[in-house]
Amino acid sequence: MLLVVLLTLTSGHILAQEGSGHTDTLVITWPPPVTEVWGVGDVLGTANITNMVYFYLEYKPLNDDLSEPENAPWLPATLALREPVTDGVLATLDTTRVADGLYALRLTAATTDNQTYHYVVTPIRVDNARFEAVIARIRAEAGLEGTATQLPDMVPVEDTTPRVTPSGTALNIRRCDIVDNDRCPIVAQLAPGIFAEITGRNPANTFYQVRLASGVSGWASRTVLTESGETGRVPVVNPPAPLPVPVQPILPGGVASSVAPNGMAIQGAAVCNQTFNVQINLANTGSTVSPAGSLTLQDTNISTGTVTFSGTASYPAIAPSGNFVVVVPVTTSVYYGEQHQLRAFTNSREFAITYTLGQGNCASAPTPVQPVRGQRNFASGECTLVISSAGLSATPEGQVTFVLDQTGSYPALQVLSAGGVLWYQISYADSLAWLPSPNVTSYQGNCNP
Template sequence: MRLQRLLFALLMFFISLPVTNAQDDAPIPLEDPVIITWPPPVSEVWGSGDVIGSAAVPGMAYYYLEYLPLNDDLTQPSGAPWLPATVGITEPVVNGTLATLDTTRVTDGLYALRLTVNTHEGDSYSYVVSPVRVNNTRFDSFLERFREAILEELGLPTEGEPTPAPATATPQPPTVTPVPDQRPYVTPLPGTPSVNVRRCTLVDNYACSIVGYLLAGEQAEVIGRDVSGAQWLQLRLPAGLIGWVSMSVVATYGDLSGVPLITPPEPLPPPAQSNIVLNGIAISGSAVCGMTFNVQVNVANTGNAASPAGQVTLQDVDIASGTITATNYGGYPSIGAGSNFIVTIPMTTSAFYNANHELRAYTNNTQVQAQYYLEQGSCNQPPTPPPPTEPPPYQPGDCAVVTNQPETSVFDFPTGNLLARVPDGLYPIAAWQDHGGVLWYNVTFRDPRPRIAIDQMGWMVDYANTFGYAGRCDAVPK
């Protein structure tokens, strides 16, 4: 009867636990391609168990799991590195087992668990579950009390009680002297808090991503050497993860001569994206006042993917006064990777003859300029600006915002959602709006993220009053 009561108590203990590592139910259907469905947040785990979820982003290269000890207030420690829980896994998973983890390899406490998925295009996606409590002590303690109660019920001695000696002596096995572990290993160099462990032998966070870390005070077994003779070693970290480390950041111990030579994985190819630059400008023929002359602008695509079509804005500026005397435009088609296209733009200026001028061309946040001398020709007007007349209608791109901050935010609408943060540069203005006394500019920009490779429209605002302006900006409010 007492044994039955103990079994019932054990059953009630398991029922009372908020979460365990057992998972009998089928995974819940989901639409998110990067997610952990088990364990959920605010759960308690022990022993070995499966991590359930999905890692199935199109073009996935690999995924891996990491963990991070949390502070007592459940916040993440500032600057603390995520520790690897698995190696990089290349097989996609949908509503299935991402990995089986042994929680006894870490101390009891609060942790965050992160799933990271990297693609061949260089994109990275992650999903974090926090907090998760590892509590092997509580489970082991209960099992020990239960074991002792069972032994007592059966009349068997518990731990600490003497066991009667057998009637006859039992032969003892021969004493075996343990052989010291002579396998070579490495540790971070003195004064180094941690070193990066990579999937291959190239210091490039995209082509050869970091898959784990070797912390100060930890040892990692050396299991391979780069067959090319480069100073890279293949390691097995304490958690079982395998990766490569440069010999320049670790101290080696033991004989490496017997370590096998291994061919490291190839780095990932660079992401496909275009990069439009203006790398040349020249006048065809002579520049004479009042006469049309052609300006040739060389547009080059230095990226590794075809570019979208675009437009070059060309301005003529009198250097002495800074006056823009003429503006014109020329388009270019989609340009293949490594190719160029010459845009020919006609220009005519009838002011500031017998003076030095500068041609300025803009497109795609890049510019090129060239100076020239404007001959008088048949112009007999004095070298002064023409009398003020009704300015021509504003054309999109006549004026450009010049940012001088490391990053400027771009929104989908005034006071709307953030689209991107762009570097300092020139951003052609298409329109403007006044919202509550604050001016917003609708500009053309190129999203700096690698997977975005087209010109877009968005809205900028100059809260800090740091914008400059370039071009024919007299019609633009500031």
């Protein structure tokens, strides 16, 4: 089903380009502003700025009055894409993965000199409910009621893997286990009808840690989820602490602060599992003294969209045209050897840079490099799997008979493809067992089939 535009109102195009000098090389040409979309379809445009390292698409829900929610982050719609596009398809998006409503769509590109440029299209209305009603009317007029081909059940009855799906509308997946937009950043959304694997629960057993098909992990309240599979063996995981409530500086008369981040630098080397300082320059672009406030800094792994660090810092009142440098200590222990993005935002304004996280004292890569398809038996010591928590079965695609819940390294005996997924055989508790590749934390050695 292609993305369909139902309505384009007669009004000015509300386009916002952040950055300068790239109006012809960074642009979304479809969909235009004030557009209603549904289903699956292509986003068209150009992403081909000079010295571009990668680009990606992001989205942000809007309020009913078309304003942006206070300090709401941009959510990744795609992974980082490295091939330039000129007057072509930027990405294919599935609008059924988000709740119906108003959104802004942003095209972001980063360059080798650590500059980030944006092109924003807003507003766009997602209305999949209307799409379903139109299709139902067309089928009724054509006399096709009851002839639709039923899709096969994608979850085998015997599969006991613990999973969740939203009970109602799309669900925000958060960094920590309280419902607070300021203190717990939203890292992804889980759409109705889409399942996510349960990987942990908080000590109070009120929130689940879930992993989406994209690889993004976060926390979701059990009160708005429908559970399936064996949830009794889900291990207890301590969620990250919530952020301090940020101070929202407001000038006299209710005018928003004119403080904005306009520069960022990493002091020393950014390496895995070692704290490094990030300097953010804040500028008062207004004509009056700005009040004191706070900013939020997030570190995101570009290949997966996973938020690996979040922190806040305070800043004092700043004189007109003045500057103040905030220093935030950052520690991240995952995805070394890969590109990360640091984003600082305050007063609905942001600034970002990219960097590559060094290995430091991290012993093994935490990001699984997905092996290619095939089948293979491994020699002794040729492939080792690092596993944190996984269900084990006697055969590939078989019923889970044991849950491994302690982190350890296990030599792989063989690998084969079954059901479109790679399965690895290991020896555990004097028995042979199988686990799927999504449950592998990292690989050591040559683990390709």
